[in-house]
Amino acid sequence: MTRAHNFSAGPAALPQEVLEQARDELLDWQGRGVSVMEISHRSPEYMAIATEAEQDLRDLMGIPANYKVLFMQGGATSQFAMVPLNLMGAASKADYLNTGHWSIKAIKEGRRFGGVNVATSSEDQNFSTIPDRDSWQLDPDAAYVHYTPNETIGGLAFADIPDVGGVPLVADMSSNILSTPMDVSRFGLIYAGAQKNIGPAGISVVIVRDDLLGQAADACPTLMNYQNIADNDSMLNTPPTYSWYLAGLVFKWLKRQGGVEGIAQVNDRKAAKLYGAIDGSDFYSNPVDPRYRSKMNVPFKLQDDNLNAEFLSQAAEQKLLYLKGHRAVGGMRASIYNAVSEESVDALIAFMADFEKRYG
């Protein structure tokens, strides 16, 4: 069996070691004769898995003690509603930065719950850049500032954590969590769906500063109220136990790679190589301002869109999979998350050069 080079945007590649461990433990977890899937979330054995996963995530991200870590369901999309339901409070208004597809989704959902001020937008530049910080129209009385540090579809990423003064900063880190060191203390809340850098789909992580809890709207459903989830160690009802366990295995794997600091070096190299190959050719192009290019999602176009189908089918023959760009952008997109190896990126670059030679 040979594993493919998997450039899927999400659900995305998982580390092979993690899949092998899950396979080995599938029928008989720790000699108990049962699968992790088959045991109660309230059993001491499972509680140990859950607690250890949280601790490993805390270690990896350096999460301060005054932050709660919640494991939730509903994906990142449910967080578009939970954030305003829990954090808008009496101000009933929030600032949002619009840098692309996922920002827009968060903005639209936020508007259902209160006033949403779009403090800046690069829509008129086709989301190819981040507007200068000086031009943002932030409201000092906003309950929070929401942004998307990495736009998965556009391949646009903030180079730094934005300075928004004393207003809590909320980040949708679905596609860049754990990819590079981040100072958690700069954030009021971080959320992420698991299916890129954390584990399989079905679970999401919320990291929230504890002083922001306890102000949820009256109408906030029980299971969407962060305070309730925190008070019950994310076990108010049955959590997605197997996804949580797999996330825990991914955290252990990441520790073995030298943690976030270690993987960030690999991620930097992978992205630099791939953008270097794109920029070094007249056949491939990437439209994003080089200062704000994503290191996780690399969209690129071929000189001639009529070659797209041929490119994808020949790539697939080389086991280079899921390179088709999002329909909103077209062209190609290589998602190169933590679990995508440098060898996979090298294989893609070699294929691209060869394809260019034959069709360029």
Ligand code: PMP
């Ligand atoms: N935000 C971002 C940045 C994403 O990349 C995605 C998924 N691709 C989502 C939100 C939506 O995530 P989910 O499907 O888990 O709701």
